Amino acid sequence: MKTEDIFEQNLQQLEGNVQQIAHFRNRAGTYEKRYDFRSITFDFFADQLTKLVKITPDENFKYRNILDFASGTGDLSRYLAQSLNESRIYAVDLTFDMLFNGNKLNISDENPVWVCANGIQLPFSDDKFQFVMMKFALHHFDDSLTKFMLSEIRRVLTTNGFVIVMDVISPEQNPSKDFFKTLNVMREPANRNYRTKTEIQELFHGHGLKLVTDYSKTHTYQICVEKWLREFYFFENTLPFVLNSDEITKNQINLQKVCDFHFMDIQAGMFVFQM
Numbered sequence: 001m002k003t004e005d006i007f008e009q010n011l012q013q014l015e016g017n018v019q020q021i022a023h024f025r026n027r028a029g030t031y032e033k034r035y036d037f038r039s040i041t042f043d044f045f046a047d048q049l050t051k052l053v054k055i056t057p058d059e060n061f062k063y064r065n066i067l068d069f070a071s072g073t074g075d076l077s078r079y080l081a082q083s084l085n086e087s088r089i090y091a092v093d094l095t096f097d098m099l100f101n102g103n104k105l106n107i108s109d110e111n112p113v114w115v116c117a118n119g120i121q122l123p124f125s126d127d128k129f130q131f132v133m134m135k136f137a138l139h140h141f142d143d144s145l146t147k148f149m150l151s152e153i154r155r156v157l158t159t160n161g162f163v164i165v166m167d168v169i170s171p172e173q174n175p176s177k178d179f180f181k182t183l184n185v186m187r188e189p190a191n192r193n194y195r196t197k198t199e200i201q202e203l204f205h206g207h208g209l210k211l212v213t214d215y216s217k218t219h220t221y222q223i224c225v226e227k228w229l230r231e232f233y234f235f236e237n238t239l240p241f242v243l244n245s246d247e248i249t250k251n252q253i254n255l256q257k258v259c260d261f262h263f264m265d266i267q268a269g270m271f272v273f274q275m
């Protein structure tokens with residue numbers, strides 16, 4: 001790669017980081033109080049993840065090191081900490097304010113360990129972690145940034161270790177696929193790409209991580225459109241975008257009116273990959 005291209009790439013990453021930090025600094029104090037995908041899907045992810053992490057295939061997995069990648073306020077780390085006394089959980093995030101607010105809500109002295117760092121340069125030795133989890137973070141990273149992050153994740157992951165991706169997933173088919181991706185960037189510009197299940201799997205396969213189908217799960221939720229969109233930016237644009245979408249989209253997202261409110265389906269997925 002030419003020096004100018006490397007410079008341009010670094011600059012883009014830096015600008016991306018500044019945007020993410022500015023966005024999440026503003027949100028940190030109220031982050032866990034909103035009606036959003038995170039709050040609706042938390043129980044599903046917490047339950048599935050606990051089951052997976054408690055499976056200890058061999059002795060090396062007993063004293064687990066778990067990395068919560070782009071942890072935000074570390075809600076899942078704090079939840080896991082209650083039942084995994086022998087494990088050490090590291091909550092890593094680029095935005096200090098997210099970690100700071102997470103620490104205020106924490107009840108354990110030992111877990112998680114809060115680490116402010118960039119996901120493309122993790123301050124850990126090779127092969128340290130048996131589990132790396134990434135909840136509601138992937139959609140903030142475009143494919144080129146994810147490439148660097150996955151290479152770092154592979155470095156710190158032990159042989160046979162698991163990478164667990166938890167996120168909302170876009171419908172697989174158009175027109176609802178494009179509709180859903182556009183809507184999510186409109187309502188929160190720090191979002192980059194809500195990927196489909198196929199796109200997530202192909203992205204990780206491309207970086208040498210294989211899907212473990214036995215543990216991978218999806219679940220469909222009905223979300224109240226008005227309540228959800230009001231929590232984010234540009235409500236005056238996003239609500240009409242949904243209500244005026246074409247009939248095929250409405251059908252695919254299962255848009256329904258109940259009393260004065262609209263409901264639509266969203267799908268969440270937990271994808272477990274192994275090296």
Ligand SMILES: C[S@@+](CC[C@H](N)C(=O)[O-])C[C@H]1O[C@@H](n2cnc3c(N)ncnc32)[C@H](O)[C@@H]1O
Pocket residue numbers: 017020021024038069070071072073074075092093094095098117118119120134135136137140
């Ligand atoms: C939507 S939040 C998800 C937080 C948490 N995992 C959850 O489920 O609530 C995305 C997080 O990614 C973090 N982030 C963005 N870019 C990052 C980077 N380059 N390295 C580490 N964290 C990053 C943000 O600071 C933010 O806290």
